[in-house]
Amino acid sequence: MIAGRVWKFGDNINTDLMLPGSLLHAPEEEQMKSVFSSHRPGWLAAMRKGDIIIGGRNYGMGSARPAARSLRNIGIACLVADSINGLFFRSAVNFGFVTLECPGVSSAFSEGDTAEISLEDFTVSNKITGTILKALIIPEQLLNLMCGGGIFPLLEAEGLVTPVRPVRAKEA
Amino acid sequence: MGMTIIEKILASRSGQAKVSPGDVVVVDVDCQVLEDMSFFHFGRTGPRDILKVWDPSKVVVIYDHDVPAPSARTAAIQDAGREFIKEFAITRFHDIGRHGICHAVVADHAYALPGTVLVCGDSHTCSAGAFNCAARGVSGPDTLYAITTGKTWFRVGETIRYDLDGRLPAGVSMKDVFLHIAGTYGDHATQNVEFGGSGLPWLGMNARRTLTTMGAELSAEFATFEADDVLLDYIKERNPEPFEAQDPDPDATYRARRTIQLADIEPLVALPDAVIDNSVPVGQVAGVPIQQAYIGSCANGTLDDLKVAAEVVSGRQVAPGVRLIVTPATQLIYRQAIKAGYVEKLVDAGAVVTNATCGACYGGHMGVLGPGETCITASTRNFKGRMGDPTAQIYMASPATVAASALAGVIAHPGEFFRGDV
Known part of the structure; x- marks a missing residue:
C-alpha cells in the first residue's frame, strides 16, 4: 500500500518540463534539481518524499529522456494519471518508478488530498472524499520490474551488462 | 475478427x-x-x-x-x-x-x-x-x-x-x-x-x-x-533484403x-507550449513578430521541405531582425539540396543552412533561443523551453508557413508568398 499527499498536474505534461533539455548531459543528481522548474517554480522545494502526483490525460508525452528517473530520485512515491504516454510508461518500468493509469483519477482528487494506492488490487482511494477508483492492471512481469528496481538488475543478473562502475557510480 | x-x-x-x-x-x-x-x-x-x-x-x-x-x-x-x-x-x-x-x-x-x-x-x-x-x-x-x-x-x-x-x-x-x-x-x-x-x-x-x-x-x-x-x-x-508487408484485414x-x-486542410499553427488541442488557422496569429524561423528535424528536414522553403524565399530576402535557419535532416539530403539549387536560393535570401543534425529542434545547438524571443518552427516540438530559454515562445507550423513568416518578419500565411506545387 502506498499512501501520500497529492499534488495535481494537468493534461499533456511533457518530459521537457520534468527534465529540461539543457541538462540532458548532466548527471542525474543535477537533473533532479530542475523537475518542473519552469512549469511550476517553487514546487520542488514544497514537495516532500513520499508525495504522490495525480496527472491528467497523456502524462509524460514527448522526449524519451529519463524524466521518470528524476521523479523517482526526488522521492515521488507514485504517479497516477488519467492516461500515460507509452514511452514514459516504459521509462517508469525500467527505472523502477511506480506509475498507474486510472481513467477519471484527475477529477477525483484535489491538491492536498491523501491518496492510497494498492498494487494488489490496483485501486486508487481518496482518503478525504472516500472515492475509490480502479486503475488499469499492470501485467505481472512489468509490475515486478517496476517495483523491483527496474530493468538494470535483470540485465546485470543475466550477464548482459556490467554493474555501474564504482568510480562513476554517481552517474548511474 | x-x-x-x-x-x-x-x-x-x-x-x-x-x-x-x-x-x-x-x-x-x-x-x-x-x-x-x-x-x-x-x-x-x-x-x-x-x-x-x-x-x-x-x-x-x-x-x-x-x-x-x-x-x-x-x-x-x-x-x-x-x-x-x-x-x-x-x-x-x-x-x-x-x-x-x-x-x-x-x-x-x-x-x-x-x-x-x-x-x-x-x-x-x-x-x-x-x-x-x-x-x-x-x-x-x-x-x-x-x-x-x-x-x-x-x-x-x-x-x-x-x-x-x-x-x-x-x-x-x-x-x-x-x-x-x-x-x-x-x-x-x-x-x-x-x-x-x-x-x-x-x-x-x-x-x-x-x-x-x-x-x-x-x-x-x-x-x-x-x-x-x-x-x-x-x-x-x-x-x-526480403520482407513481407502487412495489410490490414478487411x-x-x-x-x-x-x-x-486533404483538399479541405488549410495552413495551421500550433500556439506555444503544446501541440495537442492547440492549433489555429494561420490568420488568427498573423502579424505576431518573430526573431527566428526554423525548418528542420526528423519531421521537416526532408528534401521536399527544403524545396518548399527555397521556392518561397527564392528571389526575396529574409526580413531584417529575423534569423531563418534551415537544417537538412541528413548529409545525403544536404547534397541533394545543393545539386537541386535549393541551398543557393536559401542562402541568397539570407538564410543559414546548417549541417544535418537534431540541432535546434531539441535546443541543443545551432539555433538555440534566448530569453523572451519568439520563434516559428517547422520541427517536432514547441514545448516550453524546448529550443532554449523557457521564456521563449515557440509557434509550430509547416515549412511553407515558416519560410513565409521569415520573409514577412511576422507570422504570415504562405499563400502570400507561395509559388510552387508541394
Whole structure:
C-alpha cells in the first residue's frame, strides 16, 4: 500500500518540463534539481518524499529522456494519471518508478488530498472524499520490474551488462 | 475478427496467430538503431558496459544529436561509440560526414522494412511507421535490453484508422494535416494510428514520414502506413533484403475510423507550449513578430521541405531582425539540396543552412533561443523551453508557413508568398 499527499498536474505534461533539455548531459543528481522548474517554480522545494502526483490525460508525452528517473530520485512515491504516454510508461518500468493509469483519477482528487494506492488490487482511494477508483492492471512481469528496481538488475543478473562502475557510480 | 496493420506485424514477430488490444507481446527486433546519445548510457563514457550484442548485423549506429561535437564531453561520447562499433564489429555506422538525424538516415537507406520491428531510444522512431514497419522509441534502458537480447516488449493498444482522401492544396503540407489531427482529435495515448486511403498515390515517402514522425506528438504507440506501390518502389531502389508487408484485414477492429479530406486542410499553427488541442488557422496569429524561423528535424528536414522553403524565399530576402535557419535532416539530403539549387536560393535570401543534425529542434545547438524571443518552427516540438530559454515562445507550423513568416518578419500565411506545387 502506498499512501501520500497529492499534488495535481494537468493534461499533456511533457518530459521537457520534468527534465529540461539543457541538462540532458548532466548527471542525474543535477537533473533532479530542475523537475518542473519552469512549469511550476517553487514546487520542488514544497514537495516532500513520499508525495504522490495525480496527472491528467497523456502524462509524460514527448522526449524519451529519463524524466521518470528524476521523479523517482526526488522521492515521488507514485504517479497516477488519467492516461500515460507509452514511452514514459516504459521509462517508469525500467527505472523502477511506480506509475498507474486510472481513467477519471484527475477529477477525483484535489491538491492536498491523501491518496492510497494498492498494487494488489490496483485501486486508487481518496482518503478525504472516500472515492475509490480502479486503475488499469499492470501485467505481472512489468509490475515486478517496476517495483523491483527496474530493468538494470535483470540485465546485470543475466550477464548482459556490467554493474555501474564504482568510480562513476554517481552517474548511474 | 481480423487485425489491423500493427496487430498483424506484432503477431508475426511474436510468433502468434493473433494479438488483441490489452496483450503484452515479446517480439524479435529486426533493426536496432543507436544514436550518439546512446553512448551516454553505456560504453567508456557511460556508467556501465554492454557485454554482449545479440546480432551486430541488425544494429545501425547513426550520429545525429550533437554533430559535429559542440563540446569536449560530446566528443568523448562519440569517440566511445566508435570504440563500441569496433569491439562488436558493427558495419552499418554513419559517422560524421555520412550522418544525419537517425530516423531520416533510416529512410534514406530504407533500413526499415515492411512487416518488421525497428526500435531506437529516441521518441521519434515512429517515423519509420511510414515504411509499414512496427517502429517506436523505447528509451535508453530498453535499448540495452534489445541490443543484448534481440527482443523487446510492446503493449498492444487499440487502433484509430485515418483514411486520407483526395489531394492537398498547393502550399499545404502533411504538417498541416498533423496540426489538424492534433487540434481536432487531441492525444492518442495508448492507441495506435493507421493511415491509408485514396490519397496515398499522391503522398510521397517524405510527406508520409512527416505524419508518422509527428505520431510521437500524438502520443501514439505506433503510427503505420499501408504498403502501396509508392513505398514498395522506394524500397526496391534502396534495400534488397526480403520482407513481407502487412495489410490490414478487411474485418479489422478499429476504435474509430476517421476520414480526412486533404483538399479541405488549410495552413495551421500550433500556439506555444503544446501541440495537442492547440492549433489555429494561420490568420488568427498573423502579424505576431518573430526573431527566428526554423525548418528542420526528423519531421521537416526532408528534401521536399527544403524545396518548399527555397521556392518561397527564392528571389526575396529574409526580413531584417529575423534569423531563418534551415537544417537538412541528413548529409545525403544536404547534397541533394545543393545539386537541386535549393541551398543557393536559401542562402541568397539570407538564410543559414546548417549541417544535418537534431540541432535546434531539441535546443541543443545551432539555433538555440534566448530569453523572451519568439520563434516559428517547422520541427517536432514547441514545448516550453524546448529550443532554449523557457521564456521563449515557440509557434509550430509547416515549412511553407515558416519560410513565409521569415520573409514577412511576422507570422504570415504562405499563400502570400507561395509559388510552387508541394
